[in-house]
Amino acid sequence: MWAIIINLNQNLYAILDIETTGGQYNEEGITEIAIYKFDGHEIVDQFISLVNPEKTIQPFVVKLTGINNAMLHSAPKFYEVAKRIIEITEDCVIVAHNAQFDYRILRTEFSRLGYDFQRKNLCTVELSKKLIPEQPSYSLGKLVRALGIPMADRHRASGDALATVKLFKMLLAKDLEKEIVKSFIKTEVEKGLAPKLLDIVSGLPSTTGIYYVHKENGDLIYIGKSRNIKKRVNQHFTNGSTKSKKIQLEVFDVTYEETGSELIALLKEAEEIKVNKPKYNRSLKKTIFPWSLYLEKDTEGYLSLKMQKTDARKKELASFASHAEAQSALFKITDNYRLCQKINSLEAVKTHCFPFELNQCNGACIGKESPEEYNRRVEDFFENNEYQNQNMIIIDRGRNIQERSAVLIENGTFKGYAFFDLNYQVNNIEILKNIIIPMDSNRDSKNIILSYLRKKKVFKTLSF
Template structure:
């Protein structure tokens, strides 16, 4: 913008912008109408929003226009949601969080960096305070909404969606690989829950995740935190069966699919018995295991595979326990992240972004997003971009099931610093 006055020396030193660079830039009165249009019914988000809003209000007042908008300050939000940072200036903060910034102290560069920072803050706001407050305050949404109008603004992307009532409260949380299609199903459904949602829906907000795994983890975490009234009481777990191991009297490691028992530590978990059985059948083939010791073939003698020379004879002690157990341990190690430090890397929300799921010492720590140009093999750096989440049996099941289904998923083993 051309401020129609000389730029002070300290501003020139700070930004590198001088008066001659702005000679042909538009004057405020030339773009004022457009600013009013693009910010209509919007909340202004800025780093140190009080400063930017004061400048805008002052300029509009000079034109005789009373400019009023709600604001959100990413400095204040950052202090609350990312405490302990050495500096909250935009440049230093985004650098410490691994957010790439170009054209520093220019409108496009600073604005894009603020957008990326705000996205990270929305991710870290697991209580959804920012979104709930914005729905409640947005005057546009105080009218009776039509379902078609809500659908029109929704994208066909992977993410988590939030259905709000007129007070901004979240009444339902869901996850989908196509948010628009899923909300349409809620709006056209004829069952009891769908009709209740249709009667109360006032707005739908969403968070893109890019990754189905991130969406599943966010949905699980946020349902537990926000307890929406139309999310049915969560079952004690979203899995019913688990894989356990024990060593028999001959020192062979045996495997067994059984009903999940919270008192025992499973290797991995399954949604039902059939998926557990399919897993074991594939494992027997992939790792050349014994059907009898894998719990698939009940017999007091040899297993069927031994008869057709497809089993090396652990069932009748023809193969040594040491040799056999080595293969079983590889299977266990592959399907359990117990005591491991690792990052699961999956799709991001944009082409130049990836999602990161951090596991430290076998404990799920949380999720985050990083730019492709950013190194993520250091636990300390990772922790600054990660939104902390609860580690529980449900998250373990979600992660292990997803890894099993997605064989080509990238997993980075981390070295302790």
């Protein structure tokens, strides 16, 4: 196997922290960034700046960080600081606490500018778990407190980044041979792959779809989906996690199916994992949406949206892949439908909610708005976020520019998907039914579709 020899004594590290607006995945904007350039011994350069994200900060983020929209009005926009970020991180390994998040946010911001930002990166959460095992918590605040590392300005970029510098310096000292640090450095390039893995990656497309990892006897050991199959499989082959290393040892071939539509890829991934049960896919016995919103009526007669762990015995309004996603969505729903944060348990107050002071709540929290008026808007949300008894076709990308995809829902039941040529318009539902590839309709497929419609812009939806 080829190898990359890294002399960590000569490495430069860009240790950073990013604060964001919060919001839907890949729709967040940066509000503050702090980068400390560290040579393994001391900080040799730094860049700290507020950033105007050109979008509203989620209320719970304002409370967490203290950064509000007014503070960012005159701050530079990301494109104005992008050059400085590139310069200070050049030839550096990016280090962050939960690096996957910070690195993703940076890459997303740069991609909006049309620039492919790539750096090796290292996560101090993963490194801490290896070098300082059995800690009760690996969140930055609790970990540095347990280790006696002083910390100021928690949840501000500069304070968190500086604490990460001190933590990383301690981790470097603990890793005398630097072997663990080497293994945890991640890169998205194909260098260092064994010839067998390199051959597999070279034959994969950089398109959206499903990929299937096979052993030598043809057995499936992993199924995944990606908007870039080649890039995602390459990540499996360069990742140092236990699961990835096992896949690297056992893989003989990777086959794939292009879908064009990410929605179809998500639906196929969920169904085919259940059918094939590959050993390296996490079990789908539990729902892939562990958090849900449920409708309840309080003692005053107001309908409230409650965020709870998914309970298969109850009917959910919407489901989410994480607590953070559920909370962000509930804030957005509450704002969009002019609902009350107090009634929706987003704010624990004895009097009125904070948005009432901003004229963003009609006062249901203090009885100023009747339950009947308030509940009508809750029911509007319910109707707009449910396809029960509906007949519709979701039109999305196809596998090439001459094609579109269609997902069919009939009488509130997901029927399957199809691809059709742009030269033929889908006007006749009976023709579409003839080409539909059937799939199971279940709770997961419903939540995948609703979640996708909330987050993504499909080409169009047709009712019939």
